[in-house]
Amino acid sequence: MRVLGLISGTSHDGIDAAVVDFALRDGVLHGHVTATASTPYAPELRARLRAALPPAATTLAEVCALDTLIGQAFADAAGAAPRVDAVCSHGQTVYHWVEGTRALGTLQIGQPAWIAERLGVPVVADVRIRDITAGGQGAPLVSYLDTLLLAGLPGHPAALNLGGIANITLPGKLAWDTGPANALIDAAVVRTGAHPAGYDVDGALAARGRVDEGVLAALLAEPYYQLPPPKTTGKELFHDGYLEPFLGIEPADLVATLTALTARTVADAVRAADVDTLVVSGGGAANPTLMRMLGAELPGVRLVASDELGAPRDAKEAIAFALIGWQTLHGLPATLPSCTGAKAPRILGTITPGAGPLRLPEPAEAPQALRLTVSEEVAR
Known part of the structure; x- marks a missing residue:
């Protein structure tokens, strides 16, 4: 299964993408990284996002507009990638609500329906909150890949x-x-x-x-x-x-x-x-x-x-979200309670269907290891 992972991180400067072709064999998940890319936000969008982030005040109207504009930017980045079977989009974190050592909520924007409409494939998104509802931090989710x-x-x-x-x-x-x-x-x-x-x-x-x-x-x-x-x-x-x-x-x-x-x-x-x-x-x-x-x-x-x-340093987090997407679509958790503090592992995210009926793959056994390889094009 070819999964596209998308993320804009804490630096909110643009969208990192990685396409990984996954195959599970004898308990080992093999992932071939076939493409990576980084797409900067348009300067006007980045400035608008920066102006809305804490500690600045904002409005629900601006949150709605940014959710749409960032979703469209993610759809553009996804549209430039090679053909895939599914997408996992982290979106853009705009607030992670923590008091002391307890995470109470989190908000990522970048409406995934824009990606699903553009590519016609299922999109896994909103991946952090389920871990928080189980008592975890909702981060670092890259710990599962690590x-x-x-x-x-x-x-x-x-x-x-x-x-x-x-x-x-x-x-x-x-x-x-x-x-x-x-x-x-x-x-x-x-x-x-x-x-x-x-x-x-x-x-x-x-x-x-x-x-x-x-x-x-x-x-x-x-x-x-x-x-x-x-x-x-x-x-x-x-x-x-x-x-x-x-x-x-x-x-x-x-x-x-x-x-x-x-x-x-x-x-x-x-x-x-x-x-x-x-x-x-x-x-x-x-x-x-x-x-x-x-x-x-x-x-x-x-x-x-x-x-x-096998994880290019600039694309590792995008690869991690491609992995989360693969896990979710196969009915598998992508968290480790020992790493996030949750009471138990959880299957992450919500799924926005693509074009036509939503058909999920058969549930799989949880992999015990991950082996990544990189295509010659990515290696260059």
Whole structure:
């Protein structure tokens, strides 16, 4: 079954897509990644989305409009992909309601009916809330893929995704958001006008700047870091207003300090878990300054790109949602209670039918491992 995974992450800069052709053999799910793509949001849409996100106030009229416009943008991205049998769309998170360490609700927008109408195939969407209703965090959902993908690796491996927020998975044991990855770095670049791209291209600003130890200490005093996992966070906490007390220092120094914050908070989590191999993915994995700082914090830990396990670092989350779609359509849970904190595994999402009758595949046995391969076109 060919499933298209779609997601726009915490950085809300565009839509990542991955087509995976899945086949289950002898308890192992084999996934061949045949296509990946990243489609930026139109500047006007991204600006409109940013203006509506917390802590800004918005209206139900604007939420409705953004649900439609983002749904249409996802449909456009899906329409550019090769032909598939089904889609799993994460949509765009606009609010993740957390009090203390308890997740109470979550809202992803990007109406999936636009995708179903465009492609004529079933679309799995709204995938986080079922885990929350079972007492879980609704995140990090990538922990299911991580656990299957890292199955059989020697020692004490863990997976790290450096998106807008950083999350870590101890396979089959625990998963949580460690804190910001790119969220505050990007916000600092935008607020200070340090680079027209709106992010620290190749980590050059951080490399040029100096870490302000006083500011770093103040940032590390954030109570979130002391909360026990499983826990989740997002732009509801780590938004650009969070930086107001620190905007007086030189922009490059601020970016360097925020990069050090990400490296330190990730490293604290890795050290506490006695990890010896860290499989890294996400946009932050392409930031050489961040990776250099992380390596300096973790001299005894081997850092491995997720590409080595068949999951291109920029597409791993899209692959994870393709996997969630496959699981849901085969009547299988895609959560691990030990990772999200839920009382039991749950089948995720709702299904929007495509054209014609909705025909689901026969239920399958839960896979025990995942093996990914990548087409030559993707590898290039």
